[in-house]
Amino acid sequence: MRTSRLRLLAAAGITLATLSLTACQDGTGTKDEGASQPNATASADTPTNAPEGDAGSNEPSRSGADKGSGKDDGKGGGKDTHQGTDQSTDRATDRGAGTSGGSGDPQARVACNGSNTTVTARPVPRPLNHMLITVRNTGSKPCDLTYYPVLRFDEMQWVPQPVEASKPQAVVGIDPGESAYAGVLLSAADGSGDGGTTGRTLTVGFQGRTPNSSGGPAATPSLPAKGVYYDSSLTVTYWQQSMDDALTY
Template sequence: MRARRIRLIAATGATLAALALTACQDGTGTKDEGASRPTATTSTGRPTATPTSTTGTPDTAPATTTPGKPTTSNGKVPASARKPAPEAGPRKTSDPDPNAPENRVLCNGSNTTVTAQPVSRPVNHMLITVKNTGSKVCDLTYYPVLRFDEMQWAPQPFEDSKPQAVTTLAPGESGYAGVLLSSADGSGDGGTTGRRLTVAFQGATPNSSGGASATPSLPAKGVYYDSSLRVTYWQREMSDALAY
């Protein structure tokens, strides 16, 4: 009886060992409910990443877009949708052209110094010099209007002396006018000596006022003139002013 029980126990142990070996070979062994779950593997045997919970905090905030403007994944407007920078216009210079007509003024007694000096050649002539002492370019228009003392008439100009363009003086430059005081052959009449001279300047139109007059000094003995008194248009060169 005892020998039979021993054989039964041995047979039972052999049977259990065979079952355990079979379970290990076909992968159907008994599961342990208390053990942790193994990491899932792919068909290649490599472990796969554990999926992230949808309730967790995202790594980056969603891109903010502006209605009507396309954006990239990082929330920036793509270069193709940006407005091109406006083209730069012509640069404005801080210094205007001093010779432009709108930046010039009239030469007159307020922005010039005027001298009147008799000359030896040609005879019976006087030279009027106007120097621009202002800060702007000024125009000497037409010819000077001369008046000795209280004379009631104005000498006429030599029309042949009219320049092709208005005589323009930059600051520091000078313009000239020649004056025939009396005829060399004595054909003039009403000769007298002038002791005070007024030089008036014309404006943009003939015989209009160009501003303040000047009263240049005359020699102490005065200046003799007669009805032949005439004057040239304003000139750039002294030689041109004394050519008539």
């Protein structure tokens, strides 16, 4: 009985040995259900989650907006869009206004003053309390009247101010034999003016190319024998090309 059991055990051992040998030769081996083996293939082939910068480099990785482009995005620096701008507009501004009336070469024009004109001053019935100054070019060249006449009755110590609304668009020019004008408000029609007095003599001054500069000799037109009454309302227009414009203000 004992001998039979030993034979059975021996036969079972031979069978197990045979099965193990066969499995090894097949190359499949036996599988350990609980083993935790590292995956060598994945470690070697799968890239790690390293920064986008070069490995081992201290340079920080760039954002997608900066990578692969060495061009300026146009927000900084760039070309000067004003380069080569025509400066003719600035030069034209410096030339000042043109001349209204008169003819001939602008380089040959001269200033109108007491040496090349005849000046008259006479009160007019309309508008009330107004006087008209007329300047006639008696010279051989066209002349220009700049700004407004500077008036002085007798020894008055103040200068009548101009009517700014009467300022023309250009310098008034007159050819030989032609005339230009200025209107004078002598006194307020409603009697609101102060210091009313009668002027016996009148001096008409001419301005140069810059305000309040001398334009040459003054003129002394004669006044009516009874003189001319004026008060603190005394004002004068800029030089005008026509008589009607001069008496509008």
